[in-house]
Amino acid sequence: MGMGYIGLPTAALLANRGYQVHGVDVNHHIIDTINRGEIHIVEPELDIFVHSAVKSGSLVVHIRPTEADVFMIAVPTPFHSDKVNEITNSPIPNVDYIVDATEKIAPYVKSGNLILLESTSPVGTTEMMANVLKKKGVDINTVFIAHSPERVLPGNIMRELIENDRVVGGINDKSTAHAAEFYRDFVEGEVLESTAKTAEMTKLAENSFRDVNIAFANELSIICDDIGIDVRELISLANKHPRVNVLSPSCGVGGHCISVDPWFIVNSANGVAKIVEQARRTNDYKADWVVEKIKKSALKFERNNGFRPTIACMGLAFKPDINDLRESPALYISEKISHLLNVVVVEPNIATHDSFHLVPYEQGLQADICVYLVAHSQFDKLQLKAVDLDFCGLKEL
Numbered sequence: 001m002g003m004g005y006i007g008l009p010t011a012a013l014l015a016n017r018g019y020q021v022h023g024v025d026v027n028h029h030i031i032d033t034i035n036r037g038e039i040h041i042v043e044p045e046l047d048i049f050v051h052s053a054v055k056s057g058s059l060v061v062h063i064r065p066t067e068a069d070v071f072m073i074a075v076p077t078p079f080h081s082d083k084v085n086e087i088t089n090s091p092i093p094n095v096d097y098i099v100d101a102t103e104k105i106a107p108y109v110k111s112g113n114l115i116l117l118e119s120t121s122p123v124g125t126t127e128m129m130a131n132v133l134k135k136k137g138v139d140i141n142t143v144f145i146a147h148s149p150e151r152v153l154p155g156n157i158m159r160e161l162i163e164n165d166r167v168v169g170g171i172n173d174k175s176t177a178h179a180a181e182f183y184r185d186f187v188e189g190e191v192l193e194s195t196a197k198t199a200e201m202t203k204l205a206e207n208s209f210r211d212v213n214i215a216f217a218n219e220l221s222i223i224c225d226d227i228g229i230d231v232r233e234l235i236s237l238a239n240k241h242p243r244v245n246v247l248s249p250s251c252g253v254g255g256h257c258i259s260v261d262p263w264f265i266v267n268s269a270n271g272v273a274k275i276v277e278q279a280r281r282t283n284d285y286k287a288d289w290v291v292e293k294i295k296k297s298a299l300k301f302e303r304n305n306g307f308r309p310t311i312a313c314m315g316l317a318f319k320p321d322i323n324d325l326r327e328s329p330a331l332y333i334s335e336k337i338s339h340l341l342n343v344v345v346v347e348p349n350i351a352t353h354d355s356f357h358l359v360p361y362e363q364g365l366q367a368d369i370c371v372y373l374v375a376h377s378q379f380d381k382l383q384l385k386a387v388d389l390d391f392c393g394l395k396e397l
């Protein structure tokens with residue numbers, strides 16, 4: 001269920017490993033694309049896996065589920081854009097896609113089936129899924145229900161699906177054991193057995209760990225800017241300590257994992273998740289801080305030169321060398337300043353964008369001020385002018 005960044009590579013891998021896979025998605029464009037043997041996401045080697053699976057007939061995608069031995073749910077888990085937790089003033093996770101997918105498979109679930117939730121989920125979601133099945137008439141004592149969070153790195157998915165260690169947690173011991181046996185069939189990493197709740201929290205803790213550590217680097221970057229210290233030099237010196245490993249500052253944190261999942265902890269922690277919450281707010285604030293820095297630089301340029309500068313935003317994606325714009329701070333910053341200043345945008349990894357007229361890198365370089373937001377490999381540190389702004393560590397490339 002869900003033929004996106006996680007569901008499609010998993011389906012294609014299993015289909016190439018001898019499983020008959022029936023993919024399901026709600027998006028007709030995605031269904032048609034995959035059934036032609038093509039892909040709709042950028043991921044190395046995925047096209048080869050999908051093409052061979054579709055050609056051999058072991059992967060077919062439909063709008064509806066069918067009877068199966070194993071059901072896997074890999075649908076989105078964003079947060080509600082219009083609701084806020086009143087106690088913690090934080091976003092509320094949206095598990096509607098999981099509920100919908102679970103209700104859709106319910107009529108096809110029969111005794112002995114294994115139902116797996118792979119979506120990153122708030123603690124308690126696997127139990128909730130079991131209750132949805134129960135309400136829809138499934139005897140949950142006769143099926144196996146478990147959560148196994150996905151921890152692959154986009155750009156490396158086909159390898160990491162096999163090589164990464166996996167945590168598997170069922171709603172009871174027999175579900176855990178059955179699910180672990182399934183994963184051991186294609187995972188070469190260790191398959192670690194736990195409970196559903198612990199498996200859910202493991203994934204949230206992993207992503208919060210990253211967010212908290214990036215927030216520390218981003219906070220340092222703001223402090224250093226204020227007192228006139230080069231933060232990247234500072235971090236490289238601090239990291240010479242044998243037990244210190246400060247991460248790199250950036251213009252914020254994006255993607256639909258690290259910038260979203262820590263809120264799942266905050267939302268369920270009744271005000272106790274203070275570090276996790278502050279990290280989220282610090283990383284979000286960093287993007288607003290960057291906007292202010294750009295505005296100030298533009299004003300200074302105008303004062304010195306007597307005309308308003310053109311600003312080139314270099315990069316829109318949420319990290320280098322990908323085309324994924326979800327929750328991207330670079331996109332947020334570019335949108336904000338484009339309302340105030342003369343802006344051109346360079347994003348070498350996408351052809352068009354609804355809000356921006358994208359220009360080639362060489363054309364962006366002609367702008368009065370280049371603002372480097374994402375350290376794409378095409379961008380060259382030697383091109384930096386004195387007035388340019390580097391928020392992504394281009395100098396380190």
Ligand SMILES: NC(=O)c1ccc[n+]([C@@H]2O[C@H](COP(=O)([O-])OP(=O)(O)OC[C@H]3O[C@@H](n4cnc5c(N)ncnc54)[C@H](O)[C@@H]3O)[C@@H](O)[C@H]2O)c1
Nearest residue numbers: 002003004005006025026027074075077100101119120150
């Ligand atoms: N992308 C990653 O790198 C990554 C890594 C680890 C975990 N995750 C988690 O995996 C889950 C899926 O993420 P993704 O990146 O694959 O999302 P995605 O948006 O790329 O794909 C999800 C797909 O599910 C489809 N869908 C939505 N509702 C559906 C329904 N009711 N039935 C069937 N299909 C439905 C959508 O059309 C979409 O194609 C999320 O919980 C995410 O947090 C993602």
